[in-house]
Amino acid sequence: MTAAAVFGFAGWVVFFSSWLATEVVSVKGAEKLSPDDVIATAGVDLGTPLVRINLDVVRDRIxxxxxxxxxxxxxxxxHTIEISVTERQPIAAVRRGRGWWVMDKEGVVFWHTPVRLKALPVVKALGEGQPDTLREVGSVLNALPDRLRTATQRVExxxxxxxxxRLENGREVFWGSAADSDRKVAVLAVLLDQRAAVYDVSVPARPTTSG
Structure with missing residues (x-):
């Protein structure tokens, strides 16, 4: 058999034969999603030669x-297409209409839940939360240490x-924007040792307390 024939046969095997056809689509990392839903969205045609599956198209769909x-x-x-997903993690709850949704640290509202998840702080933002505002809120919550995030019941x-x-003990922290959040966290950790109703760390170089 000539070299050209060998290469031609190899090309046929890879691109057109059923010897290297797609038989299985596997999914890893799906928790909120079901693997079956991910597979359905991927739209991979079983039986298609593996090399002819457009991975970019599958990735974009998911x-x-x-x-x-x-x-x-x-x-x-x-014979396998492997799909690995990383799901968004909830950091706060948002009320929309009559239902509850959760958002992640980037302010993306991504999951509906019939009841409020009590472990999450509730976000109340003007206009049910403009994307830029929710992004800032998500950034602030992500910067908080676990103990302070757990103590936060509401974000306005x-x-x-x-x-x-608004913390669980009735105290209030005016944060301002998400800028300098790491510094604000450090300043607030010191301020919380002082008895007060309101802590203002919006300008971390000049924090104040009142009440």
């Missing part, structure tokens, strides 16, 4: 699912730079 934060798609020879934000945290 990335459009709101709960998906990131996704990778790979071929696993000889009329604008991007007027974020207020």
């Amino acid at each position: 990335a459009d699912i709101p709960v998906v934060d990131s996704v990778s798609v790979h071929r696993s020879w000889p 934000a009329r604008t991007m730079d007027s974020i207020t945290l």
Whole structure:
């Protein structure tokens, strides 16, 4: 058999024969989503030669699912398409209409829940939460240490730079914007040792307390 014939046969095997056809689509990392839903959205045609599956198209389809934060798609020879998803993690609850939704640290509202998840702080933002405002709120909550985030029952934000945290003990923290959040966390840790009703760390170089 000539070299050309060998290469021609190899090309036929890879691109057209059923010897390396797609037989399995596997999904890893799906928790809120069901693997079957991910597979259905991927739209991979079983029986298609593995090399002819457009991985970018499959990846884009799955990335459009709101709960998906990131996704990778790979071929696993000889017969499998492997899909690995990372789901968004809830950081706060948002009321919309008569239902509850959860948002992640980037302010993306991605999951509906019939009842409020009590472990999450409630976000009340003007106009049910403009995207930029929710992004700032998510950034602030993500900067909080676990203990302080757990103690936060409510977050109010009329604008991007007027974020207020309401804590479980009735105390209030005026945060301002998400800028300098790490510094604000450090300043607040010291201020909370002082008895007060309101803590203002919006300008961390000049914090104040009142009440």
